[in-house]
Structures are given as structure tokens and as C-alpha cells.
Amino acid sequence: MTDVYVDNFVYALGERKLHVTESEAQGLLLSSAADLMAAGFEWHHRCEPDTTAYDLAVTTANQLVRGPLDGVDAIVYATCLPHNANVGSAEEWRRTRDVKHLMDFPASRLQADLGLDGSVVIGLNQQACTAMLGSVRVAGALLGAEPDWQRVLCLTADRFPDGARYEQSYNLISDGAAACVVSRQPAAFRVLTAHQITNGGLSDASDDETVGSYFSYVARLVRETLDRAHLAPGDVDWVVPQNTHRKTWDILSRIVGIGAERVWMPSLPDAGHVISADNVVNLASLVESGRLRRGQRVLLLMAGFGLNWQSLILEATGDAAMPASGRGSQPDHGARELAERSVT
Amino acid sequence: MGHILITGADGYLGRQVAARLLRDTDDRLTLTVRTADPGRRAALADLLDDRRVDVVPADVRDADPFAAVDAAGVTTIVHAAAVTAFNVDAPTALAVNVEGTAKVAAFARRCPRLTRLLALSTLFAAGRRTGTVTETRHDDTAGFVNHYEWSKWAAERRLLTEADAAGLPLTVARLATIVAEDGTGTVGQYNAFHNTLKLFCYGLLSLMPGDPKTPLYLATAEFTARGLAHLARPDVPSGIYHLAPAPEEAAPLGELVDLAFDVFERDPGFRRRRLLRPAFCDIDGFRDLVEGTRGFGASPMRQALDSVSPFAEQMFLAKDFDSTRLRTAWPAAPATDTRRLVEATCTHLVTTRFGRRAP
Ligand SMILES: NC(=O)c1ccc[n+]([C@@H]2O[C@H](COP(=O)([O-])OP(=O)(O)OC[C@H]3O[C@@H](n4cnc5c(N)ncnc54)[C@H](OP(=O)(O)O)[C@@H]3O)[C@@H](O)[C@H]2O)c1
Numbered sequence: 243m244t245d246v247y248v249d250n251f252v253y254a255l256g257e258r259k260l261h262v263t264e265s266e267a268q269g270l271l272l273s274s275a276a277d278l279m280a281a282g283f284e285w286h287h288r289c290e291p292d293t294t295a296y297d298l299a300v301t302t303a304n305q306l307v308r309g310p311l312d313g314v315d316a317i318v319y320a321t322c323l324p325h326n327a328n329v330g331s332a333e334e335w336r337r338t339r340d341v342k343h344l345m346d347f348p349a350s351r352l353q354a355d356l357g358l359d360g361s362v363v364i365g366l367n368q369q370a371c372t373a374m375l376g377s378v379r380v381a382g383a384l385l386g387a388e389p390d391w392q393r394v395l396c397l398t399a400d401r402f403p404d405g406a407r408y409e410q411s412y413n414l415i416s417d418g419a420a421a422c423v424v425s426r427q428p429a430a431f432r433v434l435t436a437h438q439i440t441n442g443g444l445s446d447a448s449d450d451e452t453v454g455s456y457f458s459y460v461a462r463l464v465r466e467t468l469d470r471a472h473l474a475p476g477d478v479d480w481v482v483p484q485n486t487h488r489k490t491w492d493i494l495s496r497i498v499g500i501g502a503e504r505v506w507m508p509s510l511p512d513a514g515h516v517i518s519a520d521n522v523v524n525l526a527s528l529v530e531s532g533r534l535r536r537g538q539r540v541l542l543l544m545a546g547f548g549l550n551w552q553s554l555i556l557e558a559t560g561d562a563a564m565p566a567s568g569r570g571s572q573p574d575h576g577a578r579e580l581a582e583r584s585v586t
Numbered sequence: 587m588g589h590i591l592i593t594g595a596d597g598y599l600g601r602q603v604a605a606r607l608l609r610d611t612d613d614r615l616t617l618t619v620r621t622a623d624p625g626r627r628a629a630l631a632d633l634l635d636d637r638r639v640d641v642v643p644a645d646v647r648d649a650d651p652f653a654a655v656d657a658a659g660v661t662t663i664v665h666a667a668a669v670t671a672f673n674v675d676a677p678t679a680l681a682v683n684v685e686g687t688a689k690v691a692a693f694a695r696r697c698p699r700l701t702r703l704l705a706l707s708t709l710f711a712a713g714r715r716t717g718t719v720t721e722t723r724h725d726d727t728a729g730f731v732n733h734y735e736w737s738k739w740a741a742e743r744r745l746l747t748e749a750d751a752a753g754l755p756l757t758v759a760r761l762a763t764i765v766a767e768d769g770t771g772t773v774g775q776y777n778a779f780h781n782t783l784k785l786f787c788y789g790l791l792s793l794m795p796g797d798p799k800t801p802l803y804l805a806t807a808e809f810t811a812r813g814l815a816h817l818a819r820p821d822v823p824s825g826i827y828h829l830a831p832a833p834e835e836a837a838p839l840g841e842l843v844d845l846a847f848d849v850f851e852r853d854p855g856f857r858r859r860r861l862l863r864p865a866f867c868d869i870d871g872f873r874d875l876v877e878g879t880r881g882f883g884a885s886p887m888r889q890a891l892d893s894v895s896p897f898a899e900q901m902f903l904a905k906d907f908d909s910t911r912l913r914t915a916w917p918a919a920p921a922t923d924t925r926r927l928v929e930a931t932c933t934h935l936v937t938t939r940f941g942r943r944a945p
Pocket of ligand 1: 593594595596597598599600619620621644645646647665666667668669670682686706707708709738761762763764765775777
């Protein structure tokens with residue numbers, strides 16, 4: 243397999259930071275605020291009414307605009323909600339009945355807005371919350387298949403539609419976007435393996451079934467991922483999972499044989515489950531913590547709505563990991579204006 | 587002709603034992619029930635057709651529950667009344683299972699013709715002890731997993747003390763978990779065994795608390811009722827019996843879970859969902875799961891976990907229940923093929939969608 247590397251982990255969160263009690267008062271939750279707090283959730287981030295998932299994407303990508311994105315050969319643009327993979331106006335579609343309004347693709351816009359002229363775009367929108375990890379896997383495969391390509395921008399961006407509940411399967415949700423760059427040149431992390439399990443048979447699973455099947459599938463995902471990389475549980479230095487109930491990894495770590503002290507998800511209280519972006523938010527924080535050492539292996543895991551499970555094992559190379567512009571940010575309307583200007 | 591009194595006679599085993607004793611003896615039967623509610627009588631309709639049978643309300647929490655029964659003629663008492671939920675609270679377990687049993691013993695002392703006081707207990711009266719468990723009285727040093735277990739142990743202790751003091755012809759039958767009516771696997775009463783399988787089958791649980799090697803002692807109602815009828819006979823020595831499969835007939839938890847999934851996977855609907863076999867977890871992991879889902883309100887998962895959690899710890903506590911005394915006193919005791927029983931029971935559960943539709 244071609245050696246591929248990944249770094250430049252950046253993200254953006256919805257600009258309204260709300261306490262779980264405020265969201266409870268606004269009727270945005272199914273569980274009580276107290277129950278969600280007992281699970282470790284506290285704050286979450288929602289977009290302002292006029293901020294789109296695409297705005298989040300632009301804000302995120304703008305953190306990389308000078309430097310890492312130069313000469314990007316492809317953009318893999320991933321969304322959890324297929325709805326976020328179209329920026330066309332619903333109103334225009336209804337008025338004109340012209341389907342072009344149903345296929346106004348954010349990835350193409352991003353290519354134009356950021357001036358990534360030499361890149362091609364690929365959309366991923368059927369992998370639920372695992373889409374960010376899926377995009378890295380696809381990027382690695384593309385670099386393997388295209389000997390002339392050097393770099394692929396992986397980006398995920400989602401916001402829930404107006405009126406949506408901000409709780410899924412007992413998780414408090416944040417709107418957010420995340421990105422990273424997968425490259426052929428050595429960078430902060432070498433990708434040791436990527437793995438995916440899909441079970442379409444659970445497509446109509448209830449929240450309880452999603453939670454119910456979670457443990458056996460994650461245990462299987464860990465087992466198979468380690469097997470693919472010819473590693474044992476003891477070879478994993480860090481687990482960077484999705485933000486979910488604080489007890490989850492107390493349980494799983496014993497089943498998979500990776501100590502709970504090696505699990506890194508400090509953003510749980512502050513951000514909740516940022517759809518596909520959790521791994522990036524947590525990995526950025528691990529990098530920033532200074533605790534990551536050269537040669538350490540990081541297992542990133544994600545479950546997607548009971549249907550998809552994806553993972554990556556990365557090995558820290560010790561090279562520079564973060565873009566100069568820093569880790570997370572919030573959508574600024576400069577970015578949005580840039581997007582709008584480009585369209586008109 | 588004798589006169590048999592059965593407590594908890596409209597309960598699952600009470601009815602089965604009553605039917606068998608009616609068939610096997612010429613005795614008169616007094617069925618005592620907690621409530622005289624006419625709706626509940628329907629459960630006894632088959633038995634009440636027989637003119638030898640009468641029904642007497644007797645709540646064992648009352649001061650003298652059997653005041654209405656003429657003690658003079660009673661020859662046999664079968665005590666089947668109990669609160670049997672694993673998650674019973676301590677005061678209820680004490681009032682019904684322990685003090686209620688003491689009242690049965692007090693009544694027994696007033697029965698001059700009594701030849702047998704047969705009390706239904708459970709293998710779980712052994713509590714947290716592990717290793718070989720003999721058909722002898724237990725102390726409580728190992729502790730108990732839930733109030734139900736404790737109360738059944740405490741009831742045994744009261745009875746044994748009373749029997750020693752008053753010379754009662756006491757037999758304590760410690761029963762295995764009943765999973766089906768008979769070898770057909772038809773389920774007559776749903777308990778924690780079936781509820782756990784239901785969680786797996788519906789994808790609501792993918793963790794199994796326990797050690798895959800822990801042996802499970804499972805039985806049919808037919809085996810149990812036959813055994814109880816036998817142990818009720820005056821010519822069978824009194825004492826403590828494990829009315830259960832022999833140790834070599836018990837099967838390990840891990841194997842039975844696999845067997846259950848083999849059966850579930852024959853169902854195309856189940857297969858399509860590709861639910862994985864559960865991961866075995868330690869007790870702390872399971873407690874974390876139970877605590878972690880506490881906020882899930884009245885969700886099906888939460889309710890189901892509530893039924894599993896009170897006995898989960900037993901799945902780590904391997905016991906070999908010696909039943910040499912039973913097999914000596916009941917040489918005709920039928921053998922139990924645990925694997926075949928579980929397979930038949932799971933087939934019934936899948937076919938009836940866990941009791942929601944006709945087989
Ligand atoms: N079934 C098994 O797998 C199993 C295994 C091991 C041991 N056992 C033992 O076998 C015995 C019978 O169990 P089962 O399965 O037949 O249980 P069951 O179906 O729950 O029957 C229990 C009976 O006890 C009655 N009862 C409860 N509280 C009472 C009270 N305060 N006064 C008078 N009666 C009361 C119940 O009446 P209401 O319904 O009106 O409350 C019911 O008729 C119990 O001692 C149990 O510990 C059973």
C-alpha cells in the first residue's frame with residue numbers, strides 16, 4: 243500500500259454556544275438536560291439561522307487556505323446529512339421546478355471559492371457520522387490510484403435543519419465542520435490502516451437498537467482494525483473516539499483491552515457530538531496537549547447511525563502537525579460573504 | 587385420603603403442582619391464593635372442575651393467613667407462594683418470602699396429621715458462593731446478589747429452624763430456572779432468561795455480563811412439577827434437595843448464548859439485521875451500562891436492562907449443584923438435555939415473537 247500521511251486538522255463549530263438547559267427549555271431535546279449532563283454533555287454549538295453547513299465548510303477550509311491547500315488534487319467533501327450536500331435554494335426549486343436547484347454542490351462551490359482550480363471533487367454523503375474518517379480512507383485510495391496526485395483535502399460539514407431536535411440516540415449534537423489534508427509527502431501522521439463495516443440491515447434501527455448494537459460492533463471494529471494493521475490492543479497509545487456517553491469507554495476499554503486512560507475525548511462537555519467532526523476536534527486537542535509522542539499510534543473510531551462503523555490508525559511522525567492558523571474557529575460572515583460574492 | 591394445601595396455587599408452579607397432585611393422588615386439595623379476585627380464578631378453571639378442589643384466599647402478609655383452613659385434616663403442605671421478581675425490594679421480600687414462610691411453618695405446627703411440608707426454594711439461595719454446592723443448609727457468609735436470593739435463603743433458614751424445633755417433616759426443594767413447559771420448548775412463564783434473549787434478539791443489548799464458562803441449570807415445568815409431586819410423598823425422605831439437572835447436564839453460558847443465536851439466525855428477518863453475538867463484559871462494565879442508561883427513561887432498552895441487571899452478577903459465579911440426594915430419592919428423575927431444551931425454547935420464542943403471536 244502507498245504510504246499516505248495526514249495532518250492539518252482544523253474545524254469550525256456553530257457560532258451559538260448553548261447550555262443543555264437552554265436547549266431543553268427550547269424543546270430541542272428528547273432527554274432531560276439532567277440526564278444528558280449525567281452522560282457528560284453540557285454545551286453544544288448551533289448555527290445561527292442564516293448560517294449554512296457550507297459556511298461552516300468555508301470557515302474550516304479558510305484556516306488552511308495559504309499553504310496546505312496549494313496544489314490540492316482533489317476535494318473529498320463529506321456530509322452526514324445528504325441534505326447538506328446541496329446548497330441550492332429550496333424556494334427556487336419549488337418556483338421553477340428545475341432540478342438544478344437540487345444539485346448545487348457545495349464541493350464544487352468550495353473549489354471555486356477557494357481557487358483550488360486544479361482539483362476535482364468527490365462527494366460522500368451516505369456514511370452518516372463516519373464520513374470524515376471515510377473521506378480519509380477514500381483520499382488514501384485515490385493517492386494510491388493516481389500516481390501524479392500529491393494531496394487531497396478532506397472536509398466534512400453539517401448543520402441540522404431548522405426545527406430539528408439536537409439529540410440523536412441520546413447524544414447532544416453540535417453543528418460543525420472539520421477538515422484535514424491527506425498527502426503523499428510525510429506529514430504529522432502516517433495512516434497505518436483504515437477500516438469500515440457497513441450493516442445496511444439496521445437501516446431502520448431505533449435509537450435503542452442503535453445504542454444496543456453499539457458495543458458489539460465497536461468491539462468488532464477495533465478487533466478487525468487491529469488485525470488489518472497487524473497490531474495488538476497494547477500497541478495502541480491513544481483512542482480518539484466520537485463524543486458519546488462518558489461511560490461508554492469505561493465499558494468498551496475493558497472489552498477491547500485498551501485502558502480507559504488512553505481514551506481522549508475531552509471535548510465532550512464543551513462540544514457534544516459534532517456529527518462527523520468529533521475525531522478531528524479531539525485529535526486537534528490531543529496534538530495541542532503536547533502529550534502525543536513521535537511513534538505513538540492513535541486509533542480513531544466512529545459509529546454512524548447504527549449502519550456504518552469506521553476507523554483509522556495513525557502513527558505520529560513527530561513532524562509539525564497544526565496549521566499556522568490554529569485549530570477550531572467559528573464561521574465568520576467574511577467567509578460567508580466570500581461564498582456569496584463568488585456566486586453572484 | 588389425604589388433604590393437600592397449596593399456597594400460591596394460582597402461580598405458575600402452584601398450578602402445575604396442583605394439576606399433577608390431582609392426577610397422581612386421591613387427595614383433597616385446598617388451593618390458597620393471595621386474592622379471591624374472580625378474574626384470577628379463571629387461571630384455576632381446569633382445577634376447579636374437580637370436586638376435590640376448593641379455593642381459599644390467604645395473603646401470607648396477613649397475621650393468620652390460614653385461619654379459614656381446618657388444620658386437623660391437612661396431611662401435606664406445598665408452599666409455592668412467593669414474590670419471585672429478582673428486583674423485589676427488601677421489605678416486600680422480607681414480608682412475603684421470609685415472614686410469610688414463617689407463617690406457613692406456624693400453620694404446619696397446627697396440623698396434627700402432617701406428613702410433609704414441601705417448600706419451594708431456589709438454587710440461588712446459595713447466593714454468591716461458588717464451586718460445589720451441596721444439598722445441605724447454607725450460611726449467609728458468601729452474601730447475595732439480590733433481595734430475592736437473600737429472602738429465599740432466609741426463608742429456608744426459618745423453616746429449617748422451625749422444623750428442628752417442632753419436628754416438622756420438612757423438605758426444601760431448591761429449583762432450577764424454568765425456561766419451558768416441557769421438551770417442546772413452549773414457554774409458559776417469561777422470566778429473566780427469556781427477557782435477556784429478547785434483548786439480544788431485538789438488538790437492544792450487545793453486551794453479556796458473565797463468564798462464558800459459568801454453567802446454567804435450566805429445567806422444564808414438567809420436570810419440576812413431577813419432582814415436586816414425588817418429593818411431596820410421605821415415603822420419600824425429608825430434607826434438602828436440588829431439584830435440578832445434574833452437574834454434567836448443565837451447559838455453559840457462552841455455549842447457550844451461541845446456541846440461541848444459531849436459532850435466531852434461522853429467521854430471515856433476524857439474519858437481515860446482522861446483529862452480532864454479544865461481547866462478554868465484566869460486572870463493572872455491565873454496571874456502567876446500567877448506570878449509563880439510567881437516563882433513557884422508560885425506553886424498551888431501559889426496561890429490559892432492569893430485568894437483567896438484578897441477576898447479572900450470578901453469571902460470573904460458577905456453581906456446580908450436587909444433586910446426589912435427589913437422584914437417590916428419585917431414581918426415575920428424567921435426564922435433562924440442556925442444549926436441546928434451549929434450542930427448542932429459542933425456536934418457540936422466535937416463532938411466537940416472544941409470546942406476541944400464536945405458535
Ligand atoms: N419459576 C421458576 O423458574 C422458579 C425457579 C426457582 C424457584 N422458584 C420458586 O418456586 C415458587 C413458585 O414460583 P412461580 O414461578 O410459580 O412464581 P409465580 O408464578 O410468581 O407465583 C407465585 C405465587 O405466589 C403468590 N403470592 C405472591 N405474594 C403473595 C402473598 N403475599 N400471599 C399469598 N400468595 C402470594 C402469587 O400470587 P399473586 O400473583 O396474586 O401475587 C402467585 O400465585 C417460588 O417460591 C419461587 O421462588 C421458581
